[in-house]
Every structure is written in structure tokens, then in C-alpha cells.
Amino acid sequence: MQRCNCNPGPGRAEGGRNRGQQVIELRDVAYSYGGGELFSGLSLSLAPGSFHFLTGPSGAGKTTLLKLCYGDLVPTSGEVALWDEATTGMARDALALNRRRIGVVHQDCQFLDHLPLRDNVALPLTVAGRHHEAEAYLPDLLGWVGLTRHANRRPPELSGGERQRAALARAVIMSPEVIIADEPTGNIDWEMSQRLLALLVELNRMGKAVLVATHDMNLIRAAKAQVAVRTLRLKDRQLLAAGAEL
Amino acid sequence: MKRAFWTALSFLAGDVQADRSVPPTGFTARLTLFTAAAMALLAVFALSLSLASARLAARWSDDLAQSSTLRISAPAEQMAAQTAAALEVLRTTPGIASARALTQEEEQALLTPWFGPDLPLGALPIPQLIEINEQGGGYDATGLRARLQAEVPGAVLDDHTRWREPLVAAAGKLRGLGALAIMLIGASTAAMITLAAQSALSANAQVIRVLRLVGARDSYIARAFVRRFTLRALSGAAVGTLLGAVLVALLPGGAQGGDSFLTGIGFSGGDWLWLVLIPPLTAAVAFAATRGAARRMLERQS
Numbered sequence: 001m002q003r004c005n006c007n008p009g010p011g012r013a014e015g016g017r018n019r020g021q022q023v024i025e026l027r028d029v030a031y032s033y034g035g036g037e038l039f040s041g042l043s044l045s046l047a048p049g050s051f052h053f054l055t056g057p058s059g060a061g062k063t064t065l066l067k068l069c070y071g072d073l074v075p076t077s078g079e080v081a082l083w084d085e086a087t088t089g090m091a092r093d094a095l096a097l098n099r100r101r102i103g104v105v106h107q108d109c110q111f112l113d114h115l116p117l118r119d120n121v122a123l124p125l126t127v128a129g130r131h132h133e134a135e136a137y138l139p140d141l142l143g144w145v146g147l148t149r150h151a152n153r154r155p156p157e158l159s160g161g162e163r164q165r166a167a168l169a170r171a172v173i174m175s176p177e178v179i180i181a182d183e184p185t186g187n188i189d190w191e192m193s194q195r196l197l198a199l200l201v202e203l204n205r206m207g208k209a210v211l212v213a214t215h216d217m218n219l220i221r222a223a224k225a226q227v228a229v230r231t232l233r234l235k236d237r238q239l240l241a242a243g244a245e246l
Numbered sequence: 247m248k249r250a251f252w253t254a255l256s257f258l259a260g261d262v263q264a265d266r267s268v269p270p271t272g273f274t275a276r277l278t279l280f281t282a283a284a285m286a287l288l289a290v291f292a293l294s295l296s297l298a299s300a301r302l303a304a305r306w307s308d309d310l311a312q313s314s315t316l317r318i319s320a321p322a323e324q325m326a327a328q329t330a331a332a333l334e335v336l337r338t339t340p341g342i343a344s345a346r347a348l349t350q351e352e353e354q355a356l357l358t359p360w361f362g363p364d365l366p367l368g369a370l371p372i373p374q375l376i377e378i379n380e381q382g383g384g385y386d387a388t389g390l391r392a393r394l395q396a397e398v399p400g401a402v403l404d405d406h407t408r409w410r411e412p413l414v415a416a417a418g419k420l421r422g423l424g425a426l427a428i429m430l431i432g433a434s435t436a437a438m439i440t441l442a443a444q445s446a447l448s449a450n451a452q453v454i455r456v457l458r459l460v461g462a463r464d465s466y467i468a469r470a471f472v473r474r475f476t477l478r479a480l481s482g483a484a485v486g487t488l489l490g491a492v493l494v495a496l497l498p499g500g501a502q503g504g505d506s507f508l509t510g511i512g513f514s515g516g517d518w519l520w521l522v523l524i525p526p527l528t529a530a531v532a533f534a535a536t537r538g539a540a541r542r543m544l545e546r547q548s
Contacts, residue, residue, distance in 0.1 A: 100461035
């Protein structure tokens with residue numbers, strides 16, 4: 001079993017409300033899918049303010065691992081804890097409240113296509129019964145991701161990069177303590193991926209823990225030039241700390 | 247009670263933003279509206295049938311229970327004497343308020359529907375009828391029959407029990423069938439709306455996934471669907487009830503249409519108030535059905 005204690009590097013400002021507490025922790029986790037075991041004996045802990053990349057070949061289980069991290073999947077065995085509370089057996093309401101502390105940028109973004117972009121970005125506030133706060137945040141947030149002009153357009157009318165940035169804006173509107181992004185630069189050009197990386201780095205500097213699954217080695221190298229980054233590699237059903245070659 | 251009222255009002259007023267989270271679904275919306283309207287229409291008919299049966303049962307039960315008939319069949323030369331003897335027996339029987347021999351014209355009127363107005367009543371051996379009106383708890387029928395047998399050999403007492411009771415029982419059963427029909431209509435409405443809600447929830451699986459992703463609780467997701475289906479059922483049922491009320495009002499005779507059961511179907515006076523209950527009851531059924539379906543579906547999808 002490989003265990004990655006992925007704590008922030010020295011000199012980093014720790015963020016989050018609970019200093020010293022792991023925001024997400026996987027303990028000896030196994031997950032089986034379709035009769036086969038995707039991975040087993042996997043342990044991982046993410047500290048507040050940390051920045052991690054998760055790499056690995058296609059089908060290794062990166063997306064599954066991320067889903068376990070935000071409680072969308074339940075492990076076959078082992079334990080996933082969000083802020084020291086195990087997700088197994090957690091009431092669905094409690095899980096929903098924990099998800100509000102985690103901003104997720106999905107691989108395919110996942111929007112409500114019948115709503116304009118501004119309402120999609122404000123959706124986490126809406127479901128939390130705080131829609132009235134949206135007007136205070138939306139202008140700055142849409143400006144930050146460069147989508148002010150597209151506020152009233154619907155998601156299907158946006159390009160891949162615009163959708164990714166919109167997903168990032170939605171992920172951070174509740175000021176979550178963790179950002180989890182699954183292949184956020186998968187469908188966009190280099191310039192756009194650099195803009196997204198800049199946004200993620202900025203969030204990390206604000207104290208958010210960031211976990212990004214990606215195939216893009218150039219993105220990881222670019223990130224390493226800006227912040228202290230740990231890279232994890234999911235391969236052969238195990239999670240390894242990747243070396244300096246990355 | 248006051249709290250429940252405000253909760254219901256707040257539910258109906260809803261949360262505009264939450265409602266917008268779920269896209270409009272044309273097919274299930276139309277299905278719910280149509281089902282609620284059709285079922286409300288049927289409920290109006292079942293209710294009118296049930297109320298008409300209740301009225302008929304009450305009329306037969308109350309009116310006929312207080313009256314009976316004495317029939318005297320005797321040779322023409324003894325008829326007057328036996329009639330007088332019978333009236334005397336009846337006059338002295340406790341529990342009888344009054345007794346009166348029907349005139350020839352009244353008997354003629356009774357027979358006219360069957361034999362026409364030209365029946366030569368005087369030439370036919372028609373029995374003499376005496377109408378008896380009871381008082382208090384009525385009379386002792388067994389004792390009266392015994393006295394009549396001794397003093398008026400041609401008299402036959404008909405206290406209406408023989409044919410009144412089966413009719414009252416039949417009317418009661420008809421009323422029960424009406425109530426059963428209303429319950430079946432309610433169950434069918436619940437089943438149809440459950441299916442429509444399940445269909446809407448399945449069609450919106452992606453919406454539910456996104457809402458969960460951003461931290462929506464099950465109650466939030468369910469509420470958006472439940473409110474939509476409840477309001478559709480309420481408006482559909484209102485239309486169906488109105489249409490049903492108009493159709494019943496247009497029936498010949500109506501509730502005041504006389505003694506016939508068919509012409510007595512309808513609503514009278516306070517009966518109309520029952521109709522006001524149909525739309526909110528349909529909405530309550532839709533609320534419970536959709537909430538149950540949503541909870542089961544969300545539990546399965548988690």
C-alpha cells in the first residue's frame with residue numbers, strides 16, 4: 001500500500017477554517033466497478049491550502065478517485081472522511097452540506113442547460129437559500145473568469161473554454177475550502193489552459209486546497225513554476241507520489 | 247392550524263429560483279393536468295350519485311317510516327262497515343296519529359298511471375285503502391294485525407317494511423359504491439401522478455446530478471418537483487370540477503327533480519360545497535404521490 005501524506009510545502013500559507021485538520025482523507029480505500037477492482041488499499045490526505053495534481057493513464061480511476069473525494073461515490077471498503085467525518089453512513093443532508101464546502105469542476109462541466117450562465121454560476125448559492133447574495137458576487141466573479149459578456153447566454157451556446165471557466169466560477173462562488181477539478185483543460189487550447197491554471201493558482205494562494213486530475217504534463221510543469229505542487233500518480237491500482245521528473 | 251395554513255401558503259407561493267432549477271417538461275405537465283381534470287370530473291359525477299343515493303335513502307327511510315296503509319278487500323255490501331270498523335280500531339291504537347280512508351277520486355288518481363283516466367272504478371272490486379300516519383315511536387304492528395284479524399277480516403296491514411327496507415339498503419349500497427368510486431378515483435389519480443412524477447424525475451436525472459453536485463439537499467430537489475406537480479393537479483382539478491358541476495347542473499330534473507332517482511341526481515343547497523373540496527384534495531393527493539415518488543427516486547439515485 002502506498003500512502004501519500006500530501007501536505008503543503010514549506011513557507012506556504014495554510015488556508016481553510018480548520019487549520020491542522022485534513023480536509024479530505026482516504027483511508028485504505030478500495031473501489032470495485034463492474035465486477036473488477038479499480039484500486040485498493042489507497043490512502044491519501046489533503047491538507048488545507050495544498051495543491052495536488054493527480055495523473056495516470058486513462059481508465060486508471062482518476063475520475064472515480066475524485067468522486068470518492070467529494071462523496072459522489074462510496075468506497076467498496078475503507079473510509080473516506082471529509083473534515084474528519086466519514087462519508088460512509090453519512091446522512092444525505094450532511095453530505096450535501098459538506099459538498100457546499102467543496103467546489104467541483106467536472107470533466108464535462110455539467111450545467112443546467114435551460115438556465116442562463118449567471119444562474120448556473122449562482123446555483124450553489126441558490127440551493128443554499130442564499131440567492132439574494134448572488135448579485136454581490138456575480139459581477140466580480142464573471143469578470144474574474146472573463147465571462148461578463150456571456151452572463152445571459154445559455155451553456156450550450158458557450159465554447160469549451162468558456163464552459164470550463166464558468167464551471168470554475170460556479171465552483172468557487174460559495175468560497176469553498178477545496179477545489180476539485182477533473183481534466184479542466186481537456187478540451188481547451190494552451191492559452192486558455194494557462195488562464196485556468198492562473199485562476200486555480202490564485203485560489204490556492206487564497207488558502208484553498210486544490211486537487212486537479214489531468215493528463216497534461218505541461219500544465220503541471222507550468223503550475224510548479226508558480227506554486228508548491230505535489231503530483232500523485234494513479235497506476236496499477238495504486239496511488240504513488242510522482243517523482244521530480246514531472 | 248395557523249402554522250399549517252402559512253406552511254401551505256408558503257409552499258404554494260414557492261421559491262422562484264428553486265422552481266427554475268427544474269426545466270419545464272411538456273409531456274408530464276400535460277399528463278398531470280389531463281389526469282387531474284378527468285379524475286375531478288369523474289369525482290363530481292360519483293359525488294352527485296352518492297349524494298342522490300343518500301337523499302333517496304333518507305327520503306324513503308324518513309317519509310315511509312312514518313306512514314303505512316291498510317287495505318280492505320270485502321264484498322261491496324260489507325265494505326262500508328268494515329272500513330268504519332277498521333277506522334275505529336285505528337283510532338284507538340296507540341302510536342297512530344291519524345287514519346283516513348282514501349276517497350274514490352284519490353284511488354282513481356293512484357291507478358291512472360297504469361289504467362288511464364277513464365277507468366270505471368265504481369264497476370270494479372277495488373279494495374278500500376286507509377292511509378295511516380304514525381306518531382312517536384309508531385304502533386305495535388303485530389298487535390294491530392291481531393286486532394284487525396278479529397274485527398275486520400278483510401283488512402291487510404302494509405307497514406311498508408317489506409319493500410322499504412330493501413330499497414333503503416339498496417340506496418345505502420349505492421351511496422357506498424359512490425364513495426368507493428371516489429376512493430378509487432383518488433387512488434388512480436395518485437398512481438397516474440406518481441408515474442408522471444417518476445417520468446419527470448427520470449427525464450431530469452442530469453438536473454438532479456448537477457443540483458447534488460452543488461450541494462442541494464434532497465428536500466430542495468424534491469420540493470421543486472412536488473410543488474410543480476401539486477399546482478398542476480390543483481389547476482387541472484379545478485377545471486375538471488367546474489366542468490363536472492356545469493354538466494351536473496344541466497342534467498334534467500336536478501336535485502329537486504322529484505321522486506325519481508335518475509331525475510334526482512345532482513347537488514342541492516349545501517351539497518355544492520362538497521365540490522369546493524375536490525381541487526384541494528386532488529392537490530393533496532398529488533403532493534403526497536409526488537413527494538413519495540421523489541423521495542424513493544432520490545434515494546435510489548444516491
